[in-house]
Amino acid sequence: MEYGLRAKPRQPAAFDAPQVGTFLHYLLEHVTADVLKRGGFAQVEETExxxxxxxxxxxxxxxxxxxxxxxxxxxxxLFARLRNTAWAVVEQVAEEMRHSDFVPLEFELSFGDGGTLPAVVVSEPDAQLRIGGKVDRVDGWVKDGKLYLRVVDYKSGRKSFDLAAVRMGLDIQMLLYLFALQKEGAQHFGHEIEPAGVLYLPARDEILSAERNIPPEKLRREREKQLRRSGLLLSDPEVLQAMEHESLQEPHFLPVRVGKDGSISGSIASAARLGKLGRYVDKLVRQIGREVRQGNIDADPCCHSEEDSYCQYCDWAPACHFQDGRDGDHLRYILPVKPEEFWDELEREDEEGGDK
Ligand code: SF4
Incomplete structure (x- = not known):
């Protein structure tokens, strides 16, 4: 309904989650752009x-x-309360960027008609699928003449990057744009491009429950935990270190862990695996395109459990009438998957080379 009919839900008069997200997006975009004009976060004092x-x-x-x-x-x-959150989110981004060689290169980078970059095009022998949209931020770092790019998405909700969802064909937009930038972004950015990953950055109104006299350092750590990024990053240690200087010893922002023996784990993947993921995303998009062309617009909702099903909060539920268990209506459950299982599955599919 949203994309086909371009219907819009009724808007309540309160300052709700989407409005909070819009405000924090606005703030992060404008503050970061101004800071870059002043030489970057390392050059800008806290008071400034x-x-x-x-x-x-x-x-x-x-x-x-x-x-x-x-x-x-x-x-x-609500807006006054949100100001404190806004400062915390901006300060956290500033802190992260002060410890990074990656620099924001684009904000609200749009693909498609009237966009900065052309639409992502998936060509089939008898048809062409064009995908438009935008990403909140693109950060880059140049090494040996190559530009390593990561796509950053500001998340106002609690959603985090989840391979189990990707496996079901969900939440693949950021990956789609990352691999599109790899293929088509060289002219725009003036460098050969290597994908360095995708990051979800929490930009939300977070109320911490803590004791009244919590020490400031403990409060900072608690907030840091809440604002930790999720995503999938290239496992190259040099790239990780460029993203966050302490990532190989004690990462604060990136979704990686360092073992006692110095080994790195967490949400990382080798360049070879990212390549396979790129082909998998391409296959998924082709499959979606074929289904749309065949007229398949079945309600096919996915969820982790019945309680968290999108249908519970969907603006279109009164018009859609989906009811789990009735006739052919069935929720599809997103089953947890261990990273190694996910990559093994992907590798098998990649070797077989067939469509999903
Ligand atoms: S009610 Fe459920 S199935 Fe229907 S449009 Fe909303 S999310 Fe999809």
Whole structure:
């Protein structure tokens, strides 16, 4: 309904999660772009960063929220509370970037008609599928003439990157754009491109439950835990170190772990595995394209459990009438998968070379 009919759900008057996400996106984009003009996060003092953040919060209030005209007291209260979250998110991004050689190269990079880059095109002998969209941020680092790119998505919800979902053909947009950049981005960026990974960056209104007299350092660690990124990164130690200087000893931001023997584990994959993942994503998109052309628009919702099914919160439920267990309606469960199982499966499929 959303993409076919371009229907829009009713908007409540409160400052809800999507609006929080829009505001935090706005703030991160503008503050980061300004900081880069001033030489990068390492050159900008904390007080300057606060001033800049305050400036853009005020600008958002004036321009986007028209100084709260027509808004109630609750809206104002929620927005005031959100300011503290906004500072924490911006400061965390600043802290991460101060410890990184990767630099934001693009914000809201769009693919498709009127976009910065052409649509992602999947060609079949008798048809062509064109995919448009945008990514929140693209960071890059140049090494030996190659530009390593990572795609960053600001997440206002609790969603994290999950191979089990990818296995079901879900949440593949960031990967799709990452591999599209590898294939088509050289001209735009002026370098041969190597995919360095995808990251979900939490940008949400997080209320921590902690004791009143919690020491500031402990509070910082707790917040750091809440704001830890998820994703999938190239396992090359040099690249990981460029992303976060301490990643091979004590990572704070990246979804990687360091063993006592110095071994690196977590959400990482070799270049060969990322290559296979790229082919898998391509296959998935072709399959989706074929199904759409064949007129298959069946309601086919996936979930981890009945309680977390998208149908519970779906704006279109009253029109869709999906009911698990009735006639042909069935929820598809996202079953957990261990990373090694996922990669083994992918490798088998890649060797067989067949379509999904
Ligand atoms: S109610 Fe469920 S099946 Fe129907 S559109 Fe929403 S998420 Fe999909």
């Amino acid at each position: 960063l606060r001033e800049l953040t305050t400036y853009y919060i005020r600008r958002y209030m004036e321009q986007e929220l028209r100084n709260f005209q027509g808004r109630g007291a609750r809206f104002k209260y």
